[in-house]
Amino acid sequence: MSAKREKILESKARKSQEELMGAVTLENITSDPRSQTVPTPSLRRLPLYLRLLRDYQAQGRTVVSCTQLASDLRFDPTQVRKDLALTKVGGRPKVGYPIAELIAAIEDFLGWRRTIEAVLVGVGSLGTALLGYNFSLYGLSIVGAFDSAPDKVGQVVHGREIMPIGYLTNFIRQRGIPMGILTVPASAAQSVAEMMVAGGVKAIWNFTSAALQLPDHVLVERADFSASLAVLTRALAHGARSLAPTIPKKEVT
Amino acid sequence: MSAKREKILESKARKSQEELMGAVTLENITSDPRSQTVPTPSLRRLPLYLRLLRDYQAQGRTVVSCTQLASDLRFDPTQVRKDLALTKVGGRPKVGYPIAELIAAIEDFLGWRRTIEAVLVGVGSLGTALLGYNFSLYGLSIVGAFDSAPDKVGQVVHGREIMPIGYLTNFIRQRGIPMGILTVPASAAQSVAEMMVAGGVKAIWNFTSAALQLPDHVLVERADFSASLAVLTRALAHGARSLAPTIPKKEVT
DNA sequence: GATAAATCGCGAATAATTTCTCTATTGGAG
DNA sequence: CTCCAATAGAGAAATTATTCGCGATTTATC
Ligand SMILES: NC(=O)c1ccc[n+]([C@@H]2O[C@H](COP(=O)([O-])OP(=O)(O)OC[C@H]3O[C@@H](n4cnc5c(N)ncnc54)[C@H](O)[C@@H]3O)[C@@H](O)[C@H]2O)c1
Ligand SMILES: NC(=O)c1ccc[n+]([C@@H]2O[C@H](COP(=O)([O-])OP(=O)(O)OC[C@H]3O[C@@H](n4cnc5c(N)ncnc54)[C@H](O)[C@@H]3O)[C@@H](O)[C@H]2O)c1
Numbered sequence: 374m375s376a377k378r379e380k381i382l383e384s385k386a387r388k389s390q391e392e393l394m395g396a397v398t399l400e401n402i403t404s405d406p407r408s409q410t411v412p413t414p415s416l417r418r419l420p421l422y423l424r425l426l427r428d429y430q431a432q433g434r435t436v437v438s439c440t441q442l443a444s445d446l447r448f449d450p451t452q453v454r455k456d457l458a459l460t461k462v463g464g465r466p467k468v469g470y471p472i473a474e475l476i477a478a479i480e481d482f483l484g485w486r487r488t489i490e491a492v493l494v495g496v497g498s499l500g501t502a503l504l505g506y507n508f509s510l511y512g513l514s515i516v517g518a519f520d521s522a523p524d525k526v527g528q529v530v531h532g533r534e535i536m537p538i539g540y541l542t543n544f545i546r547q548r549g550i551p552m553g554i555l556t557v558p559a560s561a562a563q564s565v566a567e568m569m570v571a572g573g574v575k576a577i578w579n580f581t582s583a584a585l586q587l588p589d590h591v592l593v594e595r596a597d598f599s600a601s602l603a604v605l606t607r608a609l610a611h612g613a614r615s616l617a618p619t620i621p622k623k624e625v626t
Numbered sequence: 627m628s629a630k631r632e633k634i635l636e637s638k639a640r641k642s643q644e645e646l647m648g649a650v651t652l653e654n655i656t657s658d659p660r661s662q663t664v665p666t667p668s669l670r671r672l673p674l675y676l677r678l679l680r681d682y683q684a685q686g687r688t689v690v691s692c693t694q695l696a697s698d699l700r701f702d703p704t705q706v707r708k709d710l711a712l713t714k715v716g717g718r719p720k721v722g723y724p725i726a727e728l729i730a731a732i733e734d735f736l737g738w739r740r741t742i743e744a745v746l747v748g749v750g751s752l753g754t755a756l757l758g759y760n761f762s763l764y765g766l767s768i769v770g771a772f773d774s775a776p777d778k779v780g781q782v783v784h785g786r787e788i789m790p791i792g793y794l795t796n797f798i799r800q801r802g803i804p805m806g807i808l809t810v811p812a813s814a815a816q817s818v819a820e821m822m823v824a825g826g827v828k829a830i831w832n833f834t835s836a837a838l839q840l841p842d843h844v845l846v847e848r849a850d851f852s853a854s855l856a857v858l859t860r861a862l863a864h865g866a867r868s869l870a871p872t873i874p875k876k877e878v879t
Numbered sequence: 880g881a882t883a884a885a886t887c888g889c890g891a892a893t894a895a896t897t898t899c900t901c902t903a904t905t906g907g908a909g
Numbered sequence: 910c911t912c913c914a915a916t917a918g919a920g921a922a923a924t925t926a927t928t929c930g931c932g933a934t935t936t937a938t939c
Contacts, residue, residue, distance in 0.1 A: 484863020599673035610737020
């Protein structure tokens with residue numbers, strides 16, 4: 374049976390990857406006993422709740438039920454309850470959850486109370502947009518911007534002077550920056566990512582379509598436009614026939 | 627037992643939402659017999675394979691194995707095989723899959739062979755970046771840009787003249803545009819989305835953080851920065867202690 | 880041609896996630 | 910004070926997604 378060895382081979386390949394995969398992106402980095410394996414889908418939904426909760430709070434409300442949140446997000450109420458349970462904030466029957474507490478708990482859970490510093494590399498269209506965006510509500514602060522184009526270096530974009538790419542690694546190292554944001558062309562992504570890693574970043578937020586090859590201890594998160602686009606286009610192209618008529622039927626609002 | 631009625635209530639809430647949820651975003655729109663319920667995670671991974679396949683092709687290769695793809699993406703080889711099976715393109719043992727065929731099949735599967743027209747509303751930082759991006763490889767073409775700011779209207783951005791928001795609904799209706807891209811401030815998102823729906827779009831690509839309330843027949847897909855950020859920040863904030871040292875240990879490359 | 884190595888493909892097993900069911904609280908109305 | 914409706918919470922069940930195990934196929938090599 375030559376099949377025996379084959380299994381071993383593919384299995385080995387799987388094993389070595391295991392530490393980076395799926396929900397695991399989080400778990401293997403997590404040794405903090407508080408953080409039980411958090412379901413990644415739940416983790417990704419938490420910012421949505423947070424956003425809504427802030428709205429409610431701005432409207433002067435102090436409590437909110439799962440039912441309300443679920444209805445606004447078109448989620449299942451039970452799912453909302455499960456997700457919120459992660460924060461350990463308890464709700465009261467017939468009333469709901471205390472909004473202020475929940476906001477604080479979610480922010481804490483996500484690490485958005487304490488600001489994380491990041492550098493951004495590639496001040497093109499997208500990089501410029503991100504530089505202009507205020508991430509303070511998301512616990513993020515972009516403290517340095519880098520580019521390789523000579524005409525960009527020295528320019529001030531949204532209050533930050535663009536530095537030459539050659540300074541990147543040292544800047545990260547000296548300041549102990551934990552995160553790099555990648556908005557260079559895909560072709561430059563790997564080499565820039567390696568510079569970031571050389572400087573010591575622990576995580577990379579990758580807006581390019583490149584599949585980065587980096588050491589396992591670096592967490593790479595794709596901010597992938599194409600994934601969500603795929604869901605849309607697939608539905609439009611293959612399901613359009615059954616979509617509702619152009620003039621929408623009246624719905625409950 | 628008053629509980630009885632309660633169950634009925636929450637169940638009803640769930641039922642009415644069922645048609646919009648999770649993987650279902652796709653399925654309930656899909657009546658095409660070809661398209662069996664496609665696992666959403668797989669669907670979202672397909673663009674990644676496509677991207678790599680195009681690279682391989684540019685390098686002159688004609689076939690590629692799951693093992694190779696899996697290794698480049700740090701996925702499980704079996705998962706890659708399952709995902710590619712969606713395309714019905716068969717691979718040959720010991721050789722792999724024909725790259726050209728696979729590319730065509732994935733493009734077709736995603737609906738990226740035939741261009742879908744879209745309008746973009748909100749030509750700010752992000753909107754401008756998107757307008758400048760070439761989505762032709764993604765089967766998308768932004769054919770109109772709108773904004774409400776008087777000083778923006780009439781400007782030409784990336785070859786497109788910005789139109790006043792008042793023209794939006796008619797533009798969509800007259801041209802039969804199926805998709806709207808939302809890059810306005812969150813506070814304006816709901817009202818702009820309603821204009822899009824009034825014009826007859828079938829899908830909305832929502833870059834804002836707003837939770838849109840729209841009729842069920844409109845497919846809304848979030849292009850959510852905060853979700854992926856949540857994964858990163860949570861890991862950095864709560865798992866940093868166990869992350870590798872600043873100076874990365876040597877790894878296989 | 881026989882043999883070995885790589886890989887596909889399929890069905891089974893496992894794991895993760897979502898949804899359901901039931902019970903217990905809570906606040907308000909009569 | 911009692912009843913009712915709304916809701917949280919916890920565990921079970923169902924669903925969905927991933928991973929495994931195995932046999933079959935193909936190519937290269939001896
Ligand atoms: N613009 C969008 O809307 C959009 C959408 C989806 C994905 N993306 C992705 O984001 C990335 C950036 O897109 P963009 O439209 O901003 O591109 P861009 O060309 O406008 O900007 C790229 C920037 O990176 C700089 N750069 C190039 N090589 C570099 C290097 N080696 N080191 C440092 N800087 C370097 C360039 O000088 C330029 O300023 C791309 O990978 C793109 O695929 C962009
Ligand atoms: N800039 C980013 O990097 C970034 C990142 C994540 C999310 N977003 C989201 O994308 C959206 C846009 O962000 P931005 O940074 O481009 O904002 P922006 O303020 O730069 O642009 C918003 C644009 O929308 C226009 N607008 C406002 N109200 C409008 C209306 N009713 N009708 C038509 N146009 C209207 C404004 O005139 C402006 O041009 C926001 O919801 C933001 O949360 C942006």
